[in-house]
Amino acid sequence: MSQVDYIAPKEDHLMPRQLEEEDVNHFKSIVGESGVLTTDIEGYNTDWLGKYKGQSQLVLRPKNTQQISDILKHCNQRKLAVVPQAGNTGLVGGSVPVFDEIVLSTNLMNQIKSFDDVSGTLVCQSGCILEQLNEKVMEHGYIMPLDLAAKGSCQIGGNLATSAGGIRYLRYKSLHANVLGMEFVLPDGTIVDTLKSIRKDNTGYHLPHLMIGSEGTLGIITAVSMSVPSKPKSVNVVYLAVDSFEKIQLIYRAAKLHLGEILSAFEFFDAKCRDLVVKHGANDPLDQPYSFYLVIETHGSEGSHDQDKLSKFFEHVLEEQHATDGTMSTDETQAKALWRMRESISECLRREGGTRLYKYDVSMPLPIMYKLVSDTKERLGSEAQVFGFGHLGDDNLHLNIIIPENQLEMVDLIEPFVYEWTQQHNGSISAEHGVGMMKRDYLKFSQTEQSIQMMRLIKKAIDPNNIMNPYKMFTV
Amino acid sequence: MRILVGVKRVIDYAVSIRVKPDFSGVVKDNVKMSMNPFDEIALEAGVKLKEAGVATEIVSVSIGPEKSVDILRTALAKGSDRAIHIQHDENVEVEPLAVAKLLKKVVEKEQPQMVLLGKQAIDDDACQTPQILSSLLKWQQATFASKIDVSEDKSTAEVTREVDGGLETLKIKLPAVVSCDLRLNEPRFANLKAIMAAKKKPLEVLKMGEMGVDTENRIKVLKVTEPQKRQGGGKVADVNELYDKLKNEAKLL
Numbered sequence: 001m002s003q004v005d006y007i008a009p010k011e012d013h014l015m016p017r018q019l020e021e022e023d024v025n026h027f028k029s030i031v032g033e034s035g036v037l038t039t040d041i042e043g044y045n046t047d048w049l050g051k052y053k054g055q056s057q058l059v060l061r062p063k064n065t066q067q068i069s070d071i072l073k074h075c076n077q078r079k080l081a082v083v084p085q086a087g088n089t090g091l092v093g094g095s096v097p098v099f100d101e102i103v104l105s106t107n108l109m110n111q112i113k114s115f116d117d118v119s120g121t122l123v124c125q126s127g128c129i130l131e132q133l134n135e136k137v138m139e140h141g142y143i144m145p146l147d148l149a150a151k152g153s154c155q156i157g158g159n160l161a162t163s164a165g166g167i168r169y170l171r172y173k174s175l176h177a178n179v180l181g182m183e184f185v186l187p188d189g190t191i192v193d194t195l196k197s198i199r200k201d202n203t204g205y206h207l208p209h210l211m212i213g214s215e216g217t218l219g220i221i222t223a224v225s226m227s228v229p230s231k232p233k234s235v236n237v238v239y240l241a242v243d244s245f246e247k248i249q250l251i252y253r254a255a256k257l258h259l260g261e262i263l264s265a266f267e268f269f270d271a272k273c274r275d276l277v278v279k280h281g282a283n284d285p286l287d288q289p290y291s292f293y294l295v296i297e298t299h300g301s302e303g304s305h306d307q308d309k310l311s312k313f314f315e316h317v318l319e320e321q322h323a324t325d326g327t328m329s330t331d332e333t334q335a336k337a338l339w340r341m342r343e344s345i346s347e348c349l350r351r352e353g354g355t356r357l358y359k360y361d362v363s364m365p366l367p368i369m370y371k372l373v374s375d376t377k378e379r380l381g382s383e384a385q386v387f388g389f390g391h392l393g394d395d396n397l398h399l400n401i402i403i404p405e406n407q408l409e410m411v412d413l414i415e416p417f418v419y420e421w422t423q424q425h426n427g428s429i430s431a432e433h434g435v436g437m438m439k440r441d442y443l444k445f446s447q448t449e450q451s452i453q454m455m456r457l458i459k460k461a462i463d464p465n466n467i468m469n470p471y472k473m474f475t476v
Numbered sequence: 477m478r479i480l481v482g483v484k485r486v487i488d489y490a491v492s493i494r495v496k497p498d499f500s501g502v503v504k505d506n507v508k509m510s511m512n513p514f515d516e517i518a519l520e521a522g523v524k525l526k527e528a529g530v531a532t533e534i535v536s537v538s539i540g541p542e543k544s545v546d547i548l549r550t551a552l553a554k555g556s557d558r559a560i561h562i563q564h565d566e567n568v569e570v571e572p573l574a575v576a577k578l579l580k581k582v583v584e585k586e587q588p589q590m591v592l593l594g595k596q597a598i599d600d601d602a603c604q605t606p607q608i609l610s611s612l613l614k615w616q617q618a619t620f621a622s623k624i625d626v627s628e629d630k631s632t633a634e635v636t637r638e639v640d641g642g643l644e645t646l647k648i649k650l651p652a653v654v655s656c657d658l659r660l661n662e663p664r665f666a667n668l669k670a671i672m673a674a675k676k677k678p679l680e681v682l683k684m685g686e687m688g689v690d691t692e693n694r695i696k697v698l699k700v701t702e703p704q705k706r707q708g709g710g711k712v713a714d715v716n717e718l719y720d721k722l723k724n725e726a727k728l729l
Contacts, residue, residue, distance in 0.1 A: 139492075141506070233506055240668075285665040303546075311675070314668055326668035330550045331510035332490030334665060 019057060019100070023078060027060055030070045035061045035108070044103045047096045048089050048150075051355055052437060054097025056083070063108045064125075065183060065191055065222040071104065072220070072467075073189030081467045084216035086127065086158030089150040091359055094215050094436025095158070098471045104220060106157050112136060113223065121180065121197045123225040126157025142228045145172035149343045157221045163213035165432030167343075170393040171264040171299060172229055175212055182208035183223040187463040197225045210458070215434050216469040218462050232264075232299035234306045237335040240317070240326040241290035245370040247322045248292055252366070252392065254322065255296060258313035262306055265297035266393030270373070273345050273389045280348040282340050285327050294323075294392070295342045345389055353385075353402035358411065360399040360418050361390075364427030369397050372421055376401065380413055396431040419445040435473045443474050477630050478533045479522040480588040482579060483515040483551050485544045486599045499699045511547045514594025516554075516663040518656040521624060522592050523555030523664075530626045531590075533557050537582050539575055539684065541566045552674035553666035559677070564684040564691075572604035574691040579605070580612045581687055588651065589630060595620050595655040606655035616648040619655040626650070 028036050037044075037059040045054045062068050075082050081101040088095050097103060109127035117140040124133065131151040134144040146159060148166035158164075160182070163175055172178070181196040194208055211221055242248050248268060255263055271291050278284050300306040310328070317323040329335035349357055362372065373388035376399065380386065385402040399418065403410045419429050423445040430439050430446070443452055452474055459466075459476060466476055487493065488508040496503055511519075525531040536551035537560040538544045548559035562578055564570065570578075583591060596603035610617035618635035622643065625634045636645045638657050648654075666674075684691060712718045723729040 139494075235508075238668075239665075311672070314672055318668065318672065323668070327665040328668065328671060330553075330666055331513075332488045332508060333513075336490070338665075 019080060019102070023074070023080065024058065026074055027058070027071060030067050030074075031060055031062050035063070035067075037061065041103070044085060044088070044105065045096055047091075047093050049091065049093075049350060049355075049357065049359070052093035052096050052098075054083075054103075055100050056097040056103050057100055059103040059105055061105045061108045065185065068104070068185045068220060068222055069189045069191050071189075072185055072187055075102065075467055076188045076465055079465050079467060081470050082220075083469050084157075084161070084220040086155035086161070087129065087150065087153045088158075089154045090158065090162060090436060091361070091433045092430070092436030092438040094162070094434055094438075094469070094472050098437065101470065106155060106220075106222075109157075109222065110155075115140060116197070117141065119197070120228045120230065121225060122228050123195065123197060123223065124156065125223050126160070126221045127155050130154050130156060130159060137228050138231055141231050143231045145178045145226070145229055146175065149346050156224060160212055160221050160224060161214060161216050162434040163432070165391065165394065165396065167265045167267060167297075167391065169391060169432075170266055175226075176209055178226050178228070179208055179212065179224060180227055181225040182211060182221060184208075184211050184219045184221045186219045187465065187468045191222075192219075195223055195225050199227065213434070215436060215473055217459060217473050218468060220468075232301065234262075234298075234300045234303040235264075235335065236298045236306060236310060237329040237338045238294075238296040238298075238310070238326065239285055239328070239338045239341070240294040240296065240323040241286055242292040242294060242322065243290060243324050245292060248294065248392065249366060250320070250322045251294060251317055254313060254316050254320075258316060259296075259298055259309050262298040262300040262309060263296070263393070264299040265295065267295045267342050267390070268392040269293050269295075269342055269345060269389035270370075270387065272385065272387045274341065276348045276352060276387065277341055277344050280344070280351060282344055283337060284341065285334075285338060286325050290324060293341065295338060297339075342389070345387070349387065349400050349402070353400075356403050356405065358401045358403065358414060359433075360401075360429075361396070361431050361433040362399065362418070362422045362427050362429060363394070363396045363431035364422060364425045366392070366395055368425055369395065372397065372418070372425075373399060375421065376414070376418065379417065380410060383407070384410060391432075394431070416442065416445070422446075437472055440471075440473060440475070477525075477531045477590070477626075478535060478586060478588040479525060479531045480579075480583060480586055480591045481515070481519050481522045481534060481536045481551070481556065482575075482591065482593045482605070483519060483536050483538045483547055484512045484594070484597050485509050485538065485540045485547045486512045486597055489513050489598060495700055495702050499701055501697065501700050509543065509546075511550055512594050512597045512599075513663075514596060514598075514656055514658070516594075517658070517660050518592040518594050519551055519554055519556065520661045520663040521621075521654075521656055522590075524661065525624070525626065526555065530630065535560065535586055535588065537562065537579065539564070539570055539578055541568070545679065545681075548679055549674055550666060552677045552679070553671040554664060555670070557677065559679040561679060561681045562684050562687065563681055569693060570684075570691055571693055571695055572600075572602045572608055573694070574689065575605045576608035576612055577689045578684065578687060578691070579609050581689060583609075583613060590626075590633070590650060591615075591653045593653065593655045595657050606653050610653040613651075613653070615652050617653045617655075618646050618648050620657040621654050622657050622659045624654060624660070 041059045044059045083101045106127035109125040111125045113123040146166045147168045181194045183193045183195045377386045383404045387400040390398040419442045488510040494503045522534045534556045535558045536556040539562040593606045620638045621635045623636035
């Protein structure tokens, strides 16, 4: 079936029917020959981390909502399971088949329908790549409300289905706050169109919000209308070296106080992350290594005001000796170089660890956040490589562990330890990465049984045949 | 040894340029402005010479509108000791000849042993100021420098230049004008403590109109347009079709 550390689903393979010739021909009549792939589909079957591998025999690439509706209608009648797949950059094994579910890809649904540059309203298909959307709205003086390292490959539909967070979350908030309307298709092929562009609409259940974060288990998102923020006139990127996690908290308070409304991103990473990215080619702007690093970005409407705020902030952190060293970008090229130190961590971890990499995404109160990293280091011993980084301003830690070769049993020391630790400190076992396959059996660490029961009720009502991304998120 | 470094405020290198709808120029409103990348390299070269004990003082100079002061503060944060701002009104274009004449005035006052400039500015790509300045001063020049070595007695410098055929090394007498090319060095990040300290470093503001230099424009921009969009290529089926296209479409045969 799949990878070494793979958590096998407890229920049996639920696909009662085999995929038959007639099914494939029927799909060809919907999306054309070019929309049906049966060979060279390993990329669709494997997740970005290379940890989860499915055995789908069929990938479908529709171009519009009607085609998706026709496909799902047929799949529902024939009880054929389907995995909706966007950019396939998810980190919890939610976007690839477990067995031979059909992959329903939104790769070809990349049309921008409209952009109104007075209201800043973007309407587009769900397969648009985030970075391309950002470039498009930037031409009009706007930016996308979210930004993450996977921006060059991830699609907005996937971002919505996983309720993606990212480095701008601190300032521009979650997708729930920015989505105006959505078009999605239910498992039986019904097209639900709430694609309005008005800001306030309080008429009944907020259906798009149910779809946000549903990870493809309730239907497939086909289009979205969202309100995007104005592009800030003044952007500054600050890079600080700090020698303790306690001092980081003091700097965070100072940032909120002195930078106030212009604070847009507050990210951190530890020395181990810094050494890793430098090993893989990044240039450290500071000339010696330190224990912790902060990347802070400000967005403001007037450069000189921002400079005043930043001056006060620097004076404070330098006089109080909260920061040991630091730098600030003086142009766009330098800004990108500073962000590279933080944004390339995920890619470097993947290259360094491969299948020995274990990623955890937790949220918990700031004061104890790094204690999880140190406790994990102590528990696993010196042979394991433990990395801590994340969206400090959102109380979100990304704990990453690379276990040594031939010591698979170390995983038993990590799980459920990390989840139990998080639960004990009233945190979330998945701050932003979602549940997928990886955390399916650990949901109880962050949700009550009653909550999970209600999720099952909703799932059963909308997807009675359990064809939409089965085996994921929770057991039915 | 004092070094004078010229720095210019231009549209940031990473920004996508757009032409104005009336074709009179490029859009500059709300567009990020930064120090010309080649000037950053020139400044870095000067600061490195100071750190090596060769130069004793780095003075940065910029000719520009009010906001050019930001560029000079950056220069001070990156190692310049003093800065001079020759200020003019918004929306005034200063051509290389005028820039060279103004720099000559500064040179006469500051008496540097070397003037370091970027090889060209990325907005007009003129690549004229260093050469004109050297001629006005009757100083030797070495342009497109990728390596600068100053002699022990600081009377000469050996400069390696990037030229079409490869690399050329010249020995020039100081004082001289040197313009800097891409491979000379990698500009540093401005350290936080230096950014704070830069606020206290001397920055002198002079009015361009009061410098006694003729800065009248001699060039008029008629039209600015985007370059022709690259046409997609095509595949030919066989040699006959290739011949036909070369002869009848491209008219090369």
